[in-house]
Amino acid sequence: MSGSKIFGIDLGTTYSAIAWIDGFGQPEVLLNENDEPLIPSALYYESSGEVLVGTVAKKSAPIDPSRFVDMIKPNMGEAGSCWSIEGVDHRPEEASALILKRLKQIAEERTGQTVTDVIITVPAYFDERQRHATAQAGKIAGLNVVGLIPEPTAAAIHYATTTAADRNVLVYDLGGGTFDVTVIRTGGEEIRVVCVNGDHRLGGRLWDERLVDHLAQEWRAQTTLAKEPENDPVARQELLILAEETKRLLTARGSVPVRFAFDGAQARIEVTRETFDNLTRDWLDSTISCTRDVVAQAEELGTSRIDLILLVGGSSRMPQVRARLEQEFPDVEIKLHEPDLSVAKGAAIYANNALVQQAYREIAEEYYARKGALPGPSDQRVMSELLLRLPGMETAAVEQALASRKVINVCSKSFAVKTRDRGSSQYHLEFLILRNSPVPSTQTRRFGTYSANQDRVEIAVYESSTEAREEKDYPRDPNHPAVQHLKSVWLDLPAGLPEGHPIEVTYDLSSDGGRLQVSARDPQSGRSIEDSVALQGAMTEQELREAISRVDEVILS
Secondary structure, three states: OOOOOEEEEEOOOOEEEEEEEOOOOOEEEOOOOOOOOOEEOOEEEEEOOEEEEOHHHHHHOOOOHHHEEOOOHHHOOOOOOOEEEOOEEEOHHHHHHHHHHHHHHHHHHHHOOOOOEEEEEEOOOOOHHHHHHHHHHHHHOOOEEEEEEEHHHHHHHHHHOOOOOOEEEEEEEEOOOOEEEEEEEEEOOEEEEEEEEEEOOOOHHHHHHHHHHHHHHHHHHHHOOOOOHHHOHHHHHHHHHHHHHHHHHOOOOOEEEEEEEEOOEEEEEEEEHHHHHHHOHHHHHHHHHHHHHHHHHHHHOOOOOOOEEEEEOHHHHOHHHHHHHHHHOOOOEEEEOOOOOHHHHHHHHHHHHHHHHHHHHHHHHHHHHHHOOOOOHHHHHHHHHHHHOOOOOOHHHHHHHHOOOEEEEEOOOEEEEEEEOOOOOOEEEEEEEOOOOEEOEEEEEEEEOOOOOOOEEEEEEEEEOOOOOOHHHOOOOOOOOOEEEEEEEEEEOOOOOOOOOEEEEEEEEOOOOOOEEEEEEOOOOOOEEEOOOOOOOOOOHHHHHHHHHHHHHOEEO
16 A cells, blocks of 8 residues: 555445545545535546536536436446547546546545545445456556455445444445345454345436336327437436436425426426336346345355345435335344445445554564564554554544454355366366355365377366356356356466376455456476466556546546
């Protein structure tokens, strides 16, 4: 880490926020110039060198929808995904970088600190490509991404600071564009993720889209015109704004009157909560299906009781969510826990803990070098005093970090290597790391070369999003729709090796559950290779440098 302060960022689909640990040891979401804690994750390209970010971008969208970009996050890591504006293609990584750059500006203006080191949250169900793209977005924005943390875990970390109780918590996280459901145990000195499920394209915007279609249909019914305002770019932006506002008002009211005008004809449409619930019932059903599945997985993994359901994400405010969860889990407490801010605050806590604990380890190493032993319980006061002598360290922040619970995540995907049996032309997958395994995780397995005198071997790395409960049910076909090829690592071999010569393959998955290091080694010759091929579809170093240069020159408003 390069600085004395570290920040937590919730890079959301519809809204984003940045937070830090204040001088009292408390997480604080930093306000923008309008004293708002959230900025819309939206961009409006006024020109190639000037981009509006946030609320002003959303308000400008109807002027020229072709210059407006939002819903960026679900496209992260998608090969070929981009927005073309004035003949220039903008990838999701670069678009996200502009939002991150604006958050960086907000934090620097509010704190007077230089923002360099950050922890960024991601949906628990993001895969390797999506996490890698998020880290690249941070780099483009001029940030040092120290780590990534799953959003439900961040929310649980923040909740855990408000209670000392040991509980099994189900985090139901329904954001603007993604849905995660996670079972987490908070007990003793640790916060342990048990299992995760979710859908990175299921979020509140789908509820908005249903309202858009409904408003357009009602407009046609009242005006008797055959026009389709939902397919007109300008009218659609207006309908989306109306839909989002209507959804928000229906949280507290039983019905909302909506006025919409298009092509000289106006309609007054009464939207009731019952109508809205009926329009979107299937989307809610999808979240409940995921929730049932993760509860069943938790039971199989030894967590048979849920004590609390924590509602996170702005869309979890919808009354239909609580009502349905109460039906499904009548004996479980349901708590709406700062749905818009808990993820950013949890990220700030996690970030501060990482900073202090790294500094603590460095001091402990110096202590060991001097005294030949690691510091014991009686040395903690001395260690704390040494920590506080470091630049930027504050008493409350250090005490908060040293008293925090250890966080243990799990991986949301499974990772395999492609193999082939001798005498067969068919390839199949062997899984080294399984979904919901605790991370960090390092797994090594030996395989044999396919033929004599083989001059190199390919380590083809695959990721699987299968929801199969047992390993025997995992997909073995490399072409299975639940499987994707991430990268290949090639190991050159010495001449003259026999058929079946052993090769060691190691998968090393990071503590955030999303950064996979792959290596292969010939034990006899000592030759080895590690993660030499970038993710397919990821930005190349040249593309990254060009994006950094472009974003650095952009003026944000």
